[in-house]
Amino acid sequence: MKAIVKYIISIISALRTLIKGMAITGHYISHPKEIITQQYPENRETLKMFDMFRGEVVLTHNEDNEHMCTGCSACEVVCPNGTIEIISKRIEMPDGKKKKVIDKFVYHLSMCTFCNLCILSCPTDAIKMSQDFEHAVFDRSQLTKVLNKPGSKLMEGVR
Amino acid sequence: MNIYDFKNLTDSIHASLSVNLSPTAVTIIEFIIIASAFMILFTLLGLVLVYAERKIAAFFQLRLGPMRVGKWGIAQTAADAIKLILKEPLVTKNADKFLFNLAPFIIILSTFLALGAMPFAKGLHALDFDIGILYLTAVSSFGVIGILIAGWSSDNKYSLIGAMRSGAQVVSYELSVGLSLLTVVILAGSLQFSEIIASQETGWWIFRGHIPAMIAFIIFMIAGTAETGRGPFDLPEAESELTAGFHTEYSGLKFAFFFLAEFVNMFIIAGIGATVFLGGWMPFHIGNWEGFNKIMDFIPSLFWFFGKVAFLIFLMMWFKWTFPRLRIDQLLRLEWKYLLPINLVNILVMAFIVLMGWHF
Numbered sequence: 001m002k003a004i005v006k007y008i009i010s011i012i013s014a015l016r017t018l019i020k021g022m023a024i025t026g027h028y029i030s031h032p033k034e035i036i037t038q039q040y041p042e043n044r045e046t047l048k049m050f051d052m053f054r055g056e057v058v059l060t061h062n063e064d065n066e067h068m069c070t071g072c073s074a075c076e077v078v079c080p081n082g083t084i085e086i087i088s089k090r091i092e093m094p095d096g097k098k099k100k101v102i103d104k105f106v107y108h109l110s111m112c113t114f115c116n117l118c119i120l121s122c123p124t125d126a127i128k129m130s131q132d133f134e135h136a137v138f139d140r141s142q143l144t145k146v147l148n149k150p151g152s153k154l155m156e157g158v159r
Numbered sequence: 160m161n162i163y164d165f166k167n168l169t170d171s172i173h174a175s176l177s178v179n180l181s182p183t184a185v186t187i188i189e190f191i192i193i194a195s196a197f198m199i200l201f202t203l204l205g206l207v208l209v210y211a212e213r214k215i216a217a218f219f220q221l222r223l224g225p226m227r228v229g230k231w232g233i234a235q236t237a238a239d240a241i242k243l244i245l246k247e248p249l250v251t252k253n254a255d256k257f258l259f260n261l262a263p264f265i266i267i268l269s270t271f272l273a274l275g276a277m278p279f280a281k282g283l284h285a286l287d288f289d290i291g292i293l294y295l296t297a298v299s300s301f302g303v304i305g306i307l308i309a310g311w312s313s314d315n316k317y318s319l320i321g322a323m324r325s326g327a328q329v330v331s332y333e334l335s336v337g338l339s340l341l342t343v344v345i346l347a348g349s350l351q352f353s354e355i356i357a358s359q360e361t362g363w364w365i366f367r368g369h370i371p372a373m374i375a376f377i378i379f380m381i382a383g384t385a386e387t388g389r390g391p392f393d394l395p396e397a398e399s400e401l402t403a404g405f406h407t408e409y410s411g412l413k414f415a416f417f418f419l420a421e422f423v424n425m426f427i428i429a430g431i432g433a434t435v436f437l438g439g440w441m442p443f444h445i446g447n448w449e450g451f452n453k454i455m456d457f458i459p460s461l462f463w464f465f466g467k468v469a470f471l472i473f474l475m476m477w478f479k480w481t482f483p484r485l486r487i488d489q490l491l492r493l494e495w496k497y498l499l500p501i502n503l504v505n506i507l508v509m510a511f512i513v514l515m516g517w518h519f
Contacts, residue, residue, distance in 0.1 A: 011497065018482065025481040029218045037223040 049131035054114040057084070057107055058130045059147035066155040067148055068126035071102040075118035075127065083112045101154055109135060110143040124158050163459060166282035193285055197274060204426050205419040206236045212422070212476060219480040246411035251314050254408065258312035263409070263416035265305030270420045272298040273427045278352045280440045280461040291352040292344060292435070296337050299386070299427060302420065303329040306388075306395065306405050309417070313408035321404025324487055325388060325395035331494040332392075335382035338502040342375035342509045343368070343435045346518060356439040363438035367518055371509040376436045378498055378505070383428035384475050385490070389421060391482035394490060429471035433464065437471075440464040 028034065038047060049055070061067050071088040085106040090098050119127055127147070137143060172192075176185045210225070210233070217224030225232030250259055276295050278284040288294050303326055310322020344350055346368050347358045358364075365372050385392035396404035406417040433439060440460035444452045485493065512518055 011501075021481045022477060025219045025477065028221050029215070029477075032218065035218075035221050035223055037217075037221075039223070039226065 049133065051131075053131050053133070054116060054129040055132045056109055056114075056130055056135065057112065057118060057127050057147070059105055059127050061149055061152055062155065065149060065152045067152050068124045068155050068158045069102050069105060069148065070124055070126075070154065070158060071100055072123060074121045074123060078117045078121040080115065080117070081111045081113060083108050084118060102148060105147040107145045107147050108143065109145060110140055126158075164282040165280050169282065197271065197285070201271070201274065201419070201423060204423050206240065208422040208426065208472070209236045209239070209418075211472070215473065215476045216480050219477070240415065243415040244412055248411040248413060249408070251408045253314040255312035255314070258308050259408075260413070262305045262309035262312060263413045263420075265308065266302045266420045267416050269298050269302035269305065270423045270427065272301070274423065276352065277427070277430045278356060278434055278439050279464055280459070283461070284353060287351065287353050289349075289351045292340050292350045292355075292431075295427075295431060296333065296340065299424070300329055300333045302424065309409070310405040313405075315408050317401040317403075318405050318407050321395045321401045321407070325405060327487070328388065328392065328394060328490060329386055331491060332382045332385040332498075335378055335494060335498045335502055336386055338499075338506055339375040339379040339382065340431070340435055342371060342502075342506050345506070345509050345513050346372070352434055352439070355435060356441055359438040359441050360444075362444065363436065363441070365436045368509065369512060369518060371505050371512065372436065374501065374505050375509070376432070378502055379432055379436065380471070380474065380478075382494075382498060383432060384478055385494075387421065387424040387428055387475075389425065390475060390479035391484055392490060393479075393484060394487055425472060425475060426468065429468045429475065430464075432471050433467035437467045438463075439467075 040047065059067050059069060069086075071086055073086045073088075076084045076086050085104075085108075086102055087104040087106065088100050089103040090100055093099050114129070116129065119129060135143070173185070173189070176188055180188070213235070214224045214232075225235035228234045228238050250256060273295055275286045276288065276291055276298075278287070286294075306325045306329075307322045310318040310320075310325070343355070343364050346364055347355045349355055349358070359367075361367075365376050368375075384390040388395045394404075395401075396406075401407070406414055409417060440463045442452070442455035442458060442460070442463055444455060
């Protein structure tokens with residue numbers, strides 16, 4: 001008798017879970033607004049990638065063409081692939097002191113695995129990941145980029 | 160009942176052919192007409208069902224599905240068919256060439272034979288045997304021979320395992336399909352499709368047969384899905400374990416045959432379900448609501464049949480894209496420990512109900 005009750009309960013609970021599953025998929029098919037597929041080349045103008053997406057490393061500049069990179073090369077050290085090369089130079093300040101500033105922030109996109117370690121290690125938050133993902137070029141040398149814009153200088157007060 | 164009878168159309172074709180042709184020629188021409196009609200239906204069903212499957216699967220998973228070929232991807236399946244026709248028909252080195260080439264045709268043959276017995280509309284019925292249900296279950300399980308031959312002859316371990324699984328599955332679930340159909344045969348008192356439909360004029364068996372008919376319908380849907388080898392029961396193919404199961408080594412048109420047969424088998428199972436449980440081409444009638452019943456009669460019987468079939472096919476797709484695949488031992492346990500005992504008890508209860516005259 002006990003076995004029969006157990007048998008019937010097992011059938012009922014199985015049907016209940018099956019209907020539960022069908023309710024979930026039924027919700028999906030009856031709510032076409034929740035569809036997550038992006039029609040990429042058509043919606044290229046309006047496509048917005050999500051915030052956490054890692055496209056490529058960029059050095060942020062403000063309107064006055066100033067960046068926040070002090071040339072400490074923490075990112076260069078931490079990078080597992082040697083993607084970042086920082087070429088620095090010493091300049092003489094007006095008060096006679098010598099100061100190290102970056103000459104070129106070289107970024108080899110072809111070697112980058114988008115691990116985000118450089119962004120995490122940067123003490124001044126000078127670099128960040130952009131949402132741009134269209135990296136296709138016709139020559140590999142174009143993937144080696146200089147991130148600091150020509151004529152840019154260190155922002156005041158960043159040390 | 161003033162539903163258009165397709166018998167008028169077929170009789171007029173027959174009469175116009177008989178005017179100046181001998182009876183033999185008339186028979187041959189009618190055979191050719193029916194054969195080409197079924198071939199066109201077969202291809203159309205394949206194209207439409209593959210598109211519907213891909214779209215519905217996508218919507219169940221919050222995707223869009225095919226969108227590129229034509230507006231909303233309508234021409235996608237036609238493009239796929241052209242691609243498959245143009246592909247090279249490869250044969251593995253140690254394959255049994257004769258059986259390898261024979262297998263797709265056996266499967267297609269069984270599908271065609273089963274499709275022939277479908278009552279599509281009032282009077283639109285190619286083969287109306289007095290043992291219709293027996294014939295249909297017989298020929299629809301005939302396809303498993305093709306699957307076994309395909310698995311054996313392609314000289315591939317995955318194909319063989321897939322074919323063996325398919326054999327075990329179809330042999331087991333054939334029982335449940337047969338018994339659940341017998342439940343309604345007890346009610347209708349006939350194995351002939353036209354009589355089963357005629358007996359449902361006042362109401363469909365699923366409503367008139369109380370709870371046993373509903374249980375039989377649920378068991379029929381489960382076992383029917385298993386028999387077509389899709390949904391949560393796609394063990395013969397089991398992509399993650401056996402690459403593609405019995406049709407691993409097939410390519411081009413022969414692969415397309417297997418693919419088409421799977422989808423048309425789904426149509427056949429849905430067609431049997433619609434005919435036996437949901438009244439075939441009979442419109443939906445409620446008791447003595449004369450006005451309502453008259454409005455329902457205006458919808459052509461062809462639409463009623465295809466609408467019911469579409470609903471059942473949608474249900475089967477819903478199963479497929481919701482439930483996880485069963486393991487082989489779970490599959491056999493479901494059949495022999497659950498469906499079969501329930502079915503046997505159910506058929507007894509139904510026989511008792513019919514004996515006492517408790518059904519509507």
